[in-house]
Amino acid sequence: MTANPTVFTFADSTDLILEIPTTSGANLESHLFSHPYSRYQAYLNELCLSAVLPWLQEEFTTRAKVWPSTTALASFWELVNGTAVSLDVTRFILVPSEAMDLSELRVPQEWVDLPSWAGDYYLAVQVEVDSGYVKVWGYCTHAQLQDQGKYDPGDRTYAINASEMIDDISVLPVARQLCPNEITRSTITALSTIPQTQAQNLITRLGNPEIIHPRLAIPFPLWGGLIEHGGWRQSLYERRLGLPEQRSVWEWLENGVTQIAENLGWGRLNVQLSAAASRSAEDRQPGVTLAKRLTIAGQTYELMVTPQGEADAPYWRFELRNANVGAAIPGGFKLRLLTEDLQPFPNNEDIATTAVEQLYVEVALETGEGIVWEIEPLPENYDQEILRF
Template identity: 45%
Template sequence: MLSLSNFANIGTEHIWLLSLLDFANIDTEHTWLQLDIAKQEEAWQLSRHHSNPIARYNAYLNRVCLSHLLNWVQEWLPEESGLRAQVFPSEQSLPSILEVVNGTAIKVGETRIVLVPTETIDIEELRVPQEWVDINSWAADYYILVQIDLDEDDDSSLRLCGFTTHLQLKNQGKYNQSDRTYSLPMEQLTEDFTLLFATLGVNWQKQVPQGVTLSSAEAQNLVQTLGDPSVYSPRLRLDVPFAQWAALLEHGGWRQRLYEQRQRLPEQWSVLEWLQTGISDFARELGWMLVSVRPNWSGAREANLTPALALPVLIRRLEIAGQQYLLQVSPIGSIEQRIWRFELRNATEGGKIPGGMKLRLLTEELQTFLNNEAVAATAVDQLCVEVKLEPGEGLVWEIEPIPENYTQEIWWF
């Protein structure tokens, strides 16, 4: 169990919220929250888009937990800190995660907090899915056990039972091979949440080894195998090593394809199909639009390009570091020439791309290639990357700093 003595050797510069919070106002023991009916109904509607009843109910419990605790955490963040409690990795990632794993995560600055809900009445332990502990980019600093009581008389509530750290879970927890979880007895959890708020910013993660990299063929084979919706718990397929399963989940594009496959949906990220029949529902939900414009490629490779009166352009508005930007994707010349231009601009007329910002393209296996990146050395009007692709090739786009609600997408050309 954590106590202030655990922090004796941590420099005071790391405990940056300790003097900002009025601890007297926090219920430090058995924190209960009344559930809001509207939030419950919204969670239920959002949870309908899953492949089977178990996944739907799991998504419902997790969304109820997440929506209430996002507000609770935000209420205890001092306004002067400038911090926000945000869904991690993004709101758009939730369906593909909750289809196969229990738990959601909140990000406060660089600190990650995983919420693990349960309806168990007599709770004996916290059980955290291995994914939230051993996937490098998912591993959290804190893990909170949340008991949810869904009352038929609309008197539902949740209780924050206690929390632990990644360090404690790995050092003192028990690994359970049968369900791929780490467990810790209730008596070893910390119930005083003032300690959590007081130590936001402390890195409680042990070094998590880098996972394996899947080839495109391996990933597609796993998606085909585990995408059968009759497989209720693909994460427990012991014939699939955890390292491979983790690599599939950590890659947002492959995880999204697994989710779509389990919904029995056709390919959602074929750019050529978008241009012929309109963009897919998933792309539209993420904010992508398809428009036709007269090309004006300043600085583009125009030699031997077939002229066109108008070409289709895919556009998405992004928020990056509090500013609005536009990411545009369009063919150069005719579509048959397979030369594509990715361009980032400030959404404000006359606005600039600040120095240090990067626009990067990767293969579907997240590998770099020649001339795959544009970097703003100083403030510039635009960043652009042009690439010639073979039929069936896939690309993943990235921007630094990371846009709000970014999730990896594999675009197939």
């Protein structure tokens, strides 16, 4: 998708009408979704995104991009209607619908009540599939949804009347320029952490594709706690597609990374481990390392995961390096490992107090145990993932 969107106006002069690119929706293969309902939901979201994102890039900043990443879109659209687009520190939520009735905007609860999902501005987008255009007919803020919207427990949406929204989209860029410090978000109470065993049970239960609307099948505090965890959201999505475990590190080392993992940037490297990358001379031998390229603050880094130790007592080394030869990791960077349910443990992080060549954490894991990695500052397109050992 590129900027330079085709914009044309008819009917109400305040309507923003954007042409849907002819190639939109071409990559949404049927096997990416578990049910015709979620497949069509994804199709509408793809049409909406392909038309509106170039306009956002043209009107606001070329840095506007999908949150958390384009590779994560299918796992969102399988479960919830809507797409998030980040414009630096501001987030837009695109809410598409084919409905002819434009008297209200209905926003899924996930985009309002999950702290890591919530946006600043919510755009109401009518998708005219046959006519080949979308109509952005109004917008509101998160604070408006919370204060003026009406919560519907039946479909777990916040509905706000069109009369409460701003219907002239041309006002939005001007308002952001004139009022850059506008308070757009209300305070959101974080959900309680779900125990790992309960999360796995929920993934098993909701992974049944015959459950067409898994978001309505369990109480919202459980549902929200499950899918706000990026690794559990991905696991649920993959389970609904009937896929085997996609992030088994041992499987990657022996047989190569899966296509999903490759799409996320993982690959295998055959390396000669250095003295700094091992605890003893016996460990320094040719081996296979898993590596993922990351972009942090405009620089390229490499996260590597390497098996260490003896076959009967292995441990794992997570290492972060600057991808440019001779370049260092700046002071203030952190590499952190968490348990699958995002809990810290002893010696789980390494912090660069000054510029360093590498950051690393070594950990011994039980068979089948999961680990989530984090880096500060946050890498571009970061989404929590569970690596299974």
